[in-house]
Amino acid sequence: MVYAVAATVLGYALVPVLRGPLLQLLCLVPLYAMLNLHPRQSAWMGGWMVALLLLMLAVMTALGRPDFVPRAEALRIALAGFVIGALTLNAMHFGRVRLQLKAQRAELTEAVGRVQDLVIHDPLTGLLNRQRMQALLQEEATRQDRSGQPLTVALIDLDFFKRINDTQGHAAGDAVLCGFADLARARLRETDAVARWGGEEFLVLLRETDIQAPALTALDRLREQLRERALVPGAPQWRLDFSAGVAARRPGESLSALLERADRALYAAKAAGRGCTVFSGSGADEPPVRSCAR
Secondary structure, eight states, rough: HHHHHHHHHHHHHHHHHHHHHHHHHTTTOOOOOHHHOOOOHHHHHHHHHHHHHHHHHHHHHHHHTTOOOOHHHHHHHHHHHHHHHHHHHHHHHHHHHHHHHHHHHHHHHHHHHHHHHHHHHHHTTTBHHHHHHHHHHHHHHHHHHHHHOOOOEEEEEEEEEHHHHHHHHHHHHHHHHHHHHHHEEEESSOOOOOEETTTTEEEEEEEEEOOTTGGGHHHHHHHHHHOOOOTTTHHHTTOOEEEEEEEEEEEOOOHHHHHHHHHHHHHHHHHTTSSSSEEOOTTTTTTOOOEOOO
C-alpha cells in the first residue's frame, strides 16, 4: 500500500492526462484499509497519502512546470485530502470494530470451550463425568462388536471414604477425591478413560483389554501409589485403599448388564474385606476371581 500510494502520486506529477483518474484511484486506498489494517495503520496510511500529496505539490510548484497550475492543483489536492481524511476516519472506525469482533469471537470460543468442558467433565475432579463415560462405553461397545477387540471396565470405590467426611470434613473429602483423580490420570494408560461415576466411585474404561491382560496391572500400580500417598489434609498418617470390580464385556452383552456385573464384583470385593479387586470374566460360566493381596 505504501508503494502503491507513492507510485500513484508520482504518476500524478508526471502524467498530466491521468491526474484525475489517479486522484480517484488514490482515494480507494483507505477503502482497502478498512478490510485489512489496524486502526493505527489506517491512520498512518492516511497521513502518508496527504503528506505525499503536499510534498508533490510543493516540489511541482517549485519546478514551475507549465503543465502544473499550482492554484488549480492545490484545490484538487485539498478536496482529495478531505475525502482521504473522511475515508481514513471510517477505516479507523471499521478497524476498531473488527478488533472488537475478533476479541468477542475469541471470548465466545473460550466460553464455548468452557461449556463443553463442563458438559463432559466432573467439575470437582476434572475427570470425565457419568454422561460422557456412558457415551464412550457405547462407542467402545459398537467398536468391539465390529472388530472383536476385548473391552473391560473397572468400577472403583474408595474404602471408608465416609469416615474422612465425618472426621475431617467435606473439604478434606473433596481433596482426597481430587488427589485420587490425579493419581488415576498419572498411573492408568493413555488409551484408558476414567470417570467419576458418583460420590467416591470411579469407572475406568480399559480399551482392548481382557481379564488376563497385563494392562490390568495398572490397577495394582494405582493401588500401591494410593497406599503410599498422604491424601487426607490434616491427617498424614491416614492411608487410603480402594475396592474394585472388574468385568470384561461378553459378545453382544448390553452395557447395563456389563456394569451390573462390575457392580456385583465390586460388592464382592467389599465383602472380601475391602482393598480387593474381584474379576468377573468374559465367559458366562467363569467364576469371579479375587485378588486381595496386601
